[in-house]
Amino acid sequence: MPSRDLHPPFTSTVAIDWSGAKGKRHKGIAIAEAVGDDAPRLVRREHVWSRQEVLDWLIDRAAAEPTLFGFDFSFAPPFVDRGAYLPGEENVPTDARTFWAYVDHRAPDEDLGAASFLEKVHRKHFYFGIADGVKADFVHFRQCDAALNSAGGRKTASAYDAIGAAQVAKASFSGMRLLHHLAGRVAVWPMAPLRPGESAVVEIYTRIYIRNAGLPGNKIRTSAQLDAALVALGSKPACLDHVPTDHQSDALVTAAGMRAHLAHPCAFAPTGLTPHIACTEGWTFGVT
Numbered sequence: 001m002p003s004r005d006l007h008p009p010f011t012s013t014v015a016i017d018w019s020g021a022k023g024k025r026h027k028g029i030a031i032a033e034a035v036g037d038d039a040p041r042l043v044r045r046e047h048v049w050s051r052q053e054v055l056d057w058l059i060d061r062a063a064a065e066p067t068l069f070g071f072d073f074s075f076a077p078p079f080v081d082r083g084a085y086l087p088g089e090e091n092v093p094t095d096a097r098t099f100w101a102y103v104d105h106r107a108p109d110e111d112l113g114a115a116s117f118l119e120k121v122h123r124k125h126f127y128f129g130i131a132d133g134v135k136a137d138f139v140h141f142r143q144c145d146a147a148l149n150s151a152g153g154r155k156t157a158s159a160y161d162a163i164g165a166a167q168v169a170k171a172s173f174s175g176m177r178l179l180h181h182l183a184g185r186v187a188v189w190p191m192a193p194l195r196p197g198e199s200a201v202v203e204i205y206t207r208i209y210i211r212n213a214g215l216p217g218n219k220i221r222t223s224a225q226l227d228a229a230l231v232a233l234g235s236k237p238a239c240l241d242h243v244p245t246d247h248q249s250d251a252l253v254t255a256a257g258m259r260a261h262l263a264h265p266c267a268f269a270p271t272g273l274t275p276h277i278a279c280t281e282g283w284t285f286g287v288t
Helices: 050-063 096-105 116-120 142-150 169-181 206-212 224-231 246-261 275-280
Strands: 012-017 030-035 067-071 200-203
Touching: 012 050, 012 246, 030 067, 030 246, 050 067, 050 169, 096 169, 116 169, 116 224, 206 224, 206 246, 224 246
Parallel strands: 012 067, 067 200
Antiparallel strands: 012 030
């Protein structure tokens, strides 16, 4: 495991508000970067990103300067509590990196989508509505989610819940496809060790940084609220000339929050992260 005094010299932090929606272009994707001590800024504000474009952009940026990238989806489903990602299924991998490849090979959806993996390939494991039975039977969490909830973090969405505006299943499984294509090119923490002077990718959860800013964890919907949160996180205000969307404000706050969290002595060595958890479930950057 990484030592507790590890402070990789990232020159910038980038937060990517992700989308698992079907299709080729996704209004739900927003990217913000915090470079040096500057205020965070949106990357290509008016652009409607595809997931493939995000992947290509990240690879180019990662090679240009040591950057810490954050994605707001679960890097793996729960594993530790039940000893499997998809209990009862045969030939399903038992580590995250191999599971990413498993998802990628079984989800032929366009633009790194993964809806068919949930809807057809392993349908019985995902909750789509009352016809599937009791929702609680599908809701399982990872160890980092439990640690966050024990500290009052209110992580309520499960990677197996595929219905409603708050569901994260489609985003997470499409994200696993992206991680498969990143593996070996950019370090994905904690599944792979950080390399000094190189870029890395981590999992993020926006509510952590909104709460760190002293706010209750709700969405930020005005420029004034956004700037107040940024200042509380030790950042310069963004001073936007437009009203931010939920996705934009999430990305901006998280980029600043990630930068602030780099100073935490346990940023990359949180209490509770074991080698087994690291290779199977991963961990959310910001949960200490």
